[in-house]
Amino acid sequence: MTVGxxxxxxxxxxxxxxxxxxSLAAKTNDREAKEAFYQSAINTQEVIRQIQTRKGEIERxxxxxxxx
Amino acid sequence: xxxxxxxALRSLGGFVVLFLLSxxxxxxxxxxxxxxxxxxxxxxxxxxxxxxxxxxIPIVLxxxxxxVFGILIFGTSLLSQKNKTxxxxxxxxxxxxxxxxxxxxxxxxxxRITTDDLLSRLRSKDVxxxxxxxxxxxxxxxxxxxxxxxxxxxxxxxxxKQKVPPIKEPETVIMDGRILHEPLAxxxxxxxxxxxxxxxxxxxxxxxxxxxxxxYGQLSFDLYDDVMQVxxxxxxxxxxASLKKVQADLELFALxxxxxxxxxxxxxxxxxxxxxxQTVTPYTKE
Numbered sequence: 272m273t274v275g276x277x278x279x280x281x282x283x284x285x286x287x288x289x290x291x292x293x294s295l296a297a298k299t300n301d302r303e304a305k306e307a308f309y310q311s312a313i314n315t316q317e318v319i320r321q322i323q324t325r326k327g328e329i330e331r332x333x334x335x336x337x338x339x
Numbered sequence: 340x341x342x343x344x345x346x347a348l349r350s351l352g353g354f355v356v357l358f359l360l361s362x363x364x365x366x367x368x369x370x371x372x373x374x375x376x377x378x379x380x381x382x383x384x385x386x387x388x389x390x391x392x393x394x395x396i397p398i399v400l401x402x403x404x405x406x407v408f409g410i411l412i413f414g415t416s417l418l419s420q421k422n423k424t425x426x427x428x429x430x431x432x433x434x435x436x437x438x439x440x441x442x443x444x445x446x447x448x449x450x451r452i453t454t455d456d457l458l459s460r461l462r463s464k465d466v467x468x469x470x471x472x473x474x475x476x477x478x479x480x481x482x483x484x485x486x487x488x489x490x491x492x493x494x495x496x497x498x499x500k501q502k503v504p505p506i507k508e509p510e511t512v513i514m515d516g517r518i519l520h521e522p523l524a525x526x527x528x529x530x531x532x533x534x535x536x537x538x539x540x541x542x543x544x545x546x547x548x549x550x551x552x553x554x555y556g557q558l559s560f561d562l563y564d565d566v567m568q569v570x571x572x573x574x575x576x577x578x579x580a581s582l583k584k585v586q587a588d589l590e591l592f593a594l595x596x597x598x599x600x601x602x603x604x605x606x607x608x609x610x611x612x613x614x615x616x617q618t619v620t621p622y623t624k625e
Contacts, residue, residue: 277588277592278592281585281589281592284585288578288582288615291574291577292615294556295556295578298528298555299554299555299622300507300554301504301554304554304555304622307618307621311615314614314615315612318612321604321607325604325605
């Protein structure tokens with residue numbers, strides 16, 4: 272496994288976390304919990320953005336390992 | 340009029356009278372009423388029972404007795420609601436039996452409680468040593484209520500200074516294989532959501548005995564078929580696990596890379612995930 276594919280795996284996990292947080296925020300009845308889930312989802316989005324740019328950099332640095 | 344017919348009529352009357360009177364009484368378990376209330380109840384039941392079968396007693400007499408009792412009960416409950424002195428006079432005040440960890444022998448004597456009695460009452464409150472009690476009071480109803488010393492009390496999140504999520508009542512959405520639409524709607528969940536949630540875990544509505552939705556929208560249900568295994572809800576544990584995993588991954592990347600800027604970026608991300616984990620876990624702990 273190249274670093275690129277590892278980072279890609281983490282990115283997918285992050286996206287799944289974000290989706291779960293969003294669905295929890297929508298489902299829960301409690302205002303405080305809703306707020307916590309929603310804020311966490313937003314923070315996760317920021318992390319996703321960072322990792323996405325990093326993944327782009329890695330792919331540019333090592334084009335020979337890029338997956339089709 | 341034949342005798343049995345009169346008995347039947349009187350019984351019917353007694354039934355109605357007792358039913359109406361029960362509406363006057365305050366709602367509480369019979370065991371919690373004071374001795375006074377309990378004896379009045381007994382007296383009335385006896386009057387009604389006698390009135391029903393003793394045909395030699397003219398019907399007016401038991402009716403008069405019941406009406407007078409009824410008025411008195413209603414009057415005392417009305418007065419005691421308004422007046423504190425009246426209330427303590429009729430229902431009795433709480434008498435402290437243990438105070439500051441010391442047994443008040445004088446009060447025990449006045450209330451005619453023996454030492455054995457006190458100890459057995461403490462035991463029924465799960466206290467086997469009188470020294471564990473800070474304060475105990477004998478209520479007007481004859482019940483002994485106790486306050487144990489702080490160090491004997493169960494640990495609460497407040498003592499541990501821990502944050503716990505507020506608990507909300509679950510909604511029952513399926514009963515006896517039938518979907519209840521109203522509780523489903525109060526949660527803002529749809530019929531289709533419920534069906535798909537059941538399908539995810541291989542169950543049909545007809546086979547579900549009871550299903551409840553907790554405050555995070557997780558569904559738990561019991562099947563008629565007890566041999567079948569039901570999958571437990573996995574969403575929250577899974578979320579927790581994957582948050583931990585991603586954080587660990589990011590930290591690993593940070594260690595792996597030689598690019599200083601990327602290292603910092605990974606570390607920042609790992610820190611973010613850790614924070615998210617901290618915010619979310621109070622709500623995901625069962």
